[in-house]
Amino acid sequence: MALHVIVLFALGIIHQVQGLYLSHRDGEGCRVKSLRKPWQDLTDLQRASYINSTLCLMDSPGQQTIPGAKTLWDELHYAHIAQATYIHFVGSFLPWHRYFLVVHETLLRRECGYNGPMPYWNEVADVDDLNNALVLDVKTGFGGNGEGPNHCVADGPFVNLRFQFKEDLTIAESPSCLVRNISDCSFTGASRTNLDACLAARTYDEVWHCLEAKPHIAGHWGIGGTMSNTRLSPGDPLFFLHHAWLDRLWWLWQSQDLPTRLKEIGGANIPVDDSDSPAGNGASSASGNETSSPSCSAPMGGAGGASRGHGGGGTSKPNKGLIDYFNDGGNTTTLDHTLWSARILPNVTIADVMDLHGAFVCAEYV
Numbered sequence: 001m002a003l004h005v006i007v008l009f010a011l012g013i014i015h016q017v018q019g020l021y022l023s024h025r026d027g028e029g030c031r032v033k034s035l036r037k038p039w040q041d042l043t044d045l046q047r048a049s050y051i052n053s054t055l056c057l058m059d060s061p062g063q064q065t066i067p068g069a070k071t072l073w074d075e076l077h078y079a080h081i082a083q084a085t086y087i088h089f090v091g092s093f094l095p096w097h098r099y100f101l102v103v104h105e106t107l108l109r110r111e112c113g114y115n116g117p118m119p120y121w122n123e124v125a126d127v128d129d130l131n132n133a134l135v136l137d138v139k140t141g142f143g144g145n146g147e148g149p150n151h152c153v154a155d156g157p158f159v160n161l162r163f164q165f166k167e168d169l170t171i172a173e174s175p176s177c178l179v180r181n182i183s184d185c186s187f188t189g190a191s192r193t194n195l196d197a198c199l200a201a202r203t204y205d206e207v208w209h210c211l212e213a214k215p216h217i218a219g220h221w222g223i224g225g226t227m228s229n230t231r232l233s234p235g236d237p238l239f240f241l242h243h244a245w246l247d248r249l250w251w252l253w254q255s256q257d258l259p260t261r262l263k264e265i266g267g268a269n270i271p272v273d274d275s276d277s278p279a280g281n282g283a284s285s286a287s288g289n290e291t292s293s294p295s296c297s298a299p300m301g302g303a304g305g306a307s308r309g310h311g312g313g314g315t316s317k318p319n320k321g322l323i324d325y326f327n328d329g330g331n332t333t334t335l336d337h338t339l340w341s342a343r344i345l346p347n348v349t350i351a352d353v354m355d356l357h358g359a360f361v362c363a364e365y366v
């Protein structure tokens with residue numbers, strides 16, 4: 001009897017300790033939320049452990065038969081590249097990236113044993129001094145700016161990172177490096193003023209346009225290089241900290257009107273032509289008012305030389321077959337919309353990711 005109690009007590013402690021960071025997605029509901037914290041607030045040990053686990057993803061064999069994918073990191077990369085046209089500048093932009101954060105977190109914890117909090121990058125805190133951002137620290141962070149003619153990242157933990165996939169999913173003959181090309185000017189789009197403007201949006205349609213065009217673009221262009229490439233961006237581990245930040249902003253917006261905003265969705269399934277949409281192009285951060293200086297007016301290119309057309313990318317206009325399998329029953333994004341991760345995790349629907357505290361995501365921003 002006494003032993004029984006002690007065992008239960010011990011299990012309770014283990015449960016609690018793990019529960020600090022691990023969500024319980026088993027069964028219905030969300031009992032213990034996975035914590036998401038600013039990178040700035042992680043301990044040195046937690047930062048080292050997160051970087052280690054990220055390196056582990058880059059070093060662990062892939063689980064599937066995706067041709068060319070050698071590692072788990074390649075498989076995550078593939079999942080984004082393969083559908084880049086259908087997950088940007090469409091209604092499912094925010095939900096798909098929320099799903100992808102869970103896909104990434106699941107691999108990090110399950111395959112690489114990470115048990116700390118999931119970090120996000122509080123970008124507004126670094127908006128005035130991007131070069132000294134803690135995330136770019138060589139020792140405790142993700143390494144710094146690119147160097148040399150190709151702007152390959154030359155310090156920090158990811159100097160040896162190489163990408164198998166090119167933008168069109170063909171296999172690179174000589175895998176390319178992680179590229180960064182920091183632009184303070186582009187990063188000014190992450191300003192508090194812009195965030196507040198987005199958070200004041202009244203409809204889902206307004207908020208996703210605003211978040212995608214301003215804070216989202218600011219992080220991608222502020223880091224530049226791989227991050228500024230619509231298809232290849234998740235190759236840079238900073239992608240996940242950036243998107244967790246963006247996801248937090250969406251959740252803050254949702255939290256202003258719960259439970260109503262757990263059901264608010266909309267937007268087109270077909271990327272709106274760049275020229276028609278204020279958010280339709282990465283360059284909108286340069287042509288619009290949200291960036292302050294004309295010196296960031298030409299951040300085109302980036303790794304792989306992609307033009308940053310966020311819409312069709314020219315190569316693959318969504319076809320009817322694809323639109324149909326989103327399962328919306330039309331061109332407008334609904335809660336029934338399918339989210340796919342190239343079989344890393346099973347498909348879910350947008351309804352499954354709307355609630356940060358729901359069974360599938362089960363997380364908390366702190």
Ligand SMILES: *[C@@H]1O[C@H](CO)[C@@H](O)[C@H](O)[C@H]1NC(C)=O
Pocket residue numbers: 045048049052
């Ligand atoms: C990171 O990995 C290295 C080598 O695999 C190991 O020696 C070190 O203890 C790890 N650090 C943390 C914080 O997990």
Ligand SMILES: *[C@@H]1O[C@H](CO)[C@@H](O)[C@H](O)[C@H]1NC(C)=O
Pocket residue numbers: 287288289
């Ligand atoms: C830029 O700001 C001015 C004044 O605030 C406004 O009238 C104009 O419509 C804005 N232009 C864009 C492209 O947002």
Ligand SMILES: *[C@@H]1O[C@H](CO)[C@@H](O)[C@H](O)[C@H]1NC(C)=O
Pocket residue numbers: 149150151181183224225298299301302303
């Ligand atoms: C870096 O960005 C600048 C503009 O900010 C651009 O002129 C340059 O070509 C970029 N370099 C690389 C390697 O992408």
Ligand SMILES: *[C@@H]1O[C@H](CO)[C@@H](O)[C@H](O)[C@H]1NC(C)=O
Pocket residue numbers: 270330331
């Ligand atoms: C859906 O989009 C296609 C392609 O843009 C268009 O031809 C079709 O009319 C749209 N259908 C509806 C119901 O809006």
Ligand SMILES: *[C@@H]1O[C@H](CO)[C@@H](O)[C@H](O)[C@H]1NC(C)=O
Pocket residue numbers: 325326338339340347
């Ligand atoms: C998952 O979604 C993808 C893309 O929408 C679709 O092609 C696939 O058939 C779905 N898989 C299952 C098991 O429903």
Ligand SMILES: [Cu+2]
Pocket residue numbers: 080087088097230233
């Ligand atoms: Cu993306």
